[in-house]
Amino acid sequence: MVPRLKKKLRSRKSGLPPGALVHIGDIKTTTPTLTLIDYSPDGFSERELPDVAALDALPRGGGVRWLNLHGVHDAELLAAVGQRFGLHPLVIEDVLNTDQRPKVDDYDDYLFIVLHLYDIGRNRGDVTTDQISLVVGRDFVLTFQERPSGTFAPIRQRLRAEKGLLRRTGSDYLAYSLLDAIVDSYFSVIERLSERAEGLEEEILGKPQPSTLQGIHVLKREVIRLRRTLWPLRETLNTLCRGDAGFFRPETQLYLRDVYDHTVHVLESLEDVRDLLNGLLDVYLTTLSNRVNMEVRTLTVVATLFMPATLIAGIFGMNFHFIPWLDQPLGFWQALSLMAGVGAVMTAVFWYRRLLR
Known part of the structure; x- marks a missing residue:
């Protein structure tokens, strides 16, 4: 059977007021974790926090603060983070709703950006998605995701090694780096989709099976699902490139345009896979x-x-008294010979006309 996409339980919010903190998504049992990174041109620190209150005991320098939360199903923890950084209740509500479409909202003091990580395994039906929510302030960046992933690992490594512009720039460049890492991850997704499509092509040209048709339909559904994510992402990046919110400096917007170009490239590659x-x-x-x-x-x-x-x-079996060969001792064998002879002639004719080859 074709695997069905998991449905989000939107009915949980039926009748609740705007801003109600209800998690919409798959039920999780993992323990949420808070990871804090403070960096500046002169320093770097990375630690795991037991709770949000631990932030009060940490010195706040003049650099950038990056707080990452794994486990957005914990509504109480999200509410505490929102209260600590002065986030609007609608932002926390959207973070809890893991079925949001990619978008960007301007809240004057910060930007709220919603993206999606999409990963496809090499086995059919092995599809995982994770909503990534970013809050970009003047001197801080908050990231929310349900499960840990290696997408942001190179960024953390660059911060630790003090390589590139990350340590010498502000929160806008960190936000760009996160967006760039997410968009670049789609290239590997497209590559795996292409590999699976090529495998199906070999099956069809070889000896197609009923499972081949199922594989085509499963892959088409994944392409449609990815396409529904990429089109809004393209518009989101276009909004950021225009600089209407003013959170990204002109020099950072140049890099954002490069991310936008990558998104267009991914979309074009996805259209090729769909075709x-x-x-x-x-x-x-x-x-x-x-x-x-x-x-x-x-x-x-x-x-x-x-x-x-x-x-x-049928002719020799008709109910008449006088039929040739019926009374002859060799009549039966003569009839069989006639049948075989006519069949042989017809077989030769069919072979000559390539109907038996």
């Missing part, structure tokens, strides 16, 4: 139709070969 899948579906149906036609032709030829024998047997 390939549509072509594979047409080839599969054509191949299946040709196989059915060959089987029907074989059955028709076999039935036609037996028609003369049936006709001869």
